[in-house]
Amino acid sequence: MHEGTPLLLAESVTVRFGGLVAVDAVSARFDAGELVGIIGPNGAGKTTFFNAITGVQVPTSGRLLVSGDDLTGKGPHRFAAHGLARTFQTPRVFADLPVRDNIEFGLKFAGRRPRKYWLWGEEATVPWTLRDATRILQLIGLSDQAALPAGAVTPSQQRLLEIGMALATRPKMLLLDEVAAGLTESEIEEMARLIRRLRDELDLTVVWIEHAVTVLLRHVERVLVLHQGRKIADATPREVVRNPEVVEAYLGDEMVEGVS
Numbered sequence: 001m002h003e004g005t006p007l008l009l010a011e012s013v014t015v016r017f018g019g020l021v022a023v024d025a026v027s028a029r030f031d032a033g034e035l036v037g038i039i040g041p042n043g044a045g046k047t048t049f050f051n052a053i054t055g056v057q058v059p060t061s062g063r064l065l066v067s068g069d070d071l072t073g074k075g076p077h078r079f080a081a082h083g084l085a086r087t088f089q090t091p092r093v094f095a096d097l098p099v100r101d102n103i104e105f106g107l108k109f110a111g112r113r114p115r116k117y118w119l120w121g122e123e124a125t126v127p128w129t130l131r132d133a134t135r136i137l138q139l140i141g142l143s144d145q146a147a148l149p150a151g152a153v154t155p156s157q158q159r160l161l162e163i164g165m166a167l168a169t170r171p172k173m174l175l176l177d178e179v180a181a182g183l184t185e186s187e188i189e190e191m192a193r194l195i196r197r198l199r200d201e202l203d204l205t206v207v208w209i210e211h212a213v214t215v216l217l218r219h220v221e222r223v224l225v226l227h228q229g230r231k232i233a234d235a236t237p238r239e240v241v242r243n244p245e246v247v248e249a250y251l252g253d254e255m256v257e258g259v260s
């Protein structure tokens, strides 16, 4: 089923903090165009794994290959240069700058990236939707807020803006860390639809960590489940919600609702 070089390959990645094993020998592969979720109870190691696969946290052991290049031990800028862009649990926007300027910042970053690492090879073939700030603002639905300081828009809009900033770097892979946290039900659905569009229309690989498990399971095609640092499942949402170890980890069957 899997052919060619994976976009991102994690091989037995372990992250220890003193005596605590936050991520325990997790292996995973992510291929071009996939929409993959990562779930797990509080403290399961999701964010730490995310930090490891984006170069923010150097693993204690294991290997990370991006498009076949071994980036183990490299910093986040190297992962970014290889086309990985991410959001953080607390949106990192420039609060005093207008929304549009935040997007421009991402576009400048893309301009600095060595051409050989661009997914689309040439600037001329950058997808139309990511060519400039105006189109990115349209895509994320923030055109009307373009002139407002980023700190003045709603928390939900700040999350969208952070996604826009990540998109402006023209990534191959977008990693989203709890982008639905603190959003209302309808905002979460809207966010999920946007995430699907990014994958469908921009052909991005999207890896999405979320606490709103039910929503996530409705939208992703594959889900990794972490529990106490270990990967306990890596399968379709349908399979995962029937996995006894997963149900046990969540101490209930609430996540089964809506995924049948």
Ligand SMILES: Nc1ncnc2c1ncn2[C@@H]1O[C@H](COP(=O)(O)OP(=O)(O)OP(=O)(O)O)[C@@H](O)[C@H]1O
Pocket: 017, 020, 021, 022, 040, 041, 042, 043, 044, 045, 046, 047, 048, 049
């Ligand atoms: N910098 C750190 N130093 C020490 N321990 C840490 C550090 N970061 C995370 N941990 C611990 O590692 C474990 C995994 O944490 P992590 O934040 O990755 O889990 P998570 O699945 O993302 O949790 P949540 O859903 O609550 O965000 C937890 O026990 C946490 O306390």
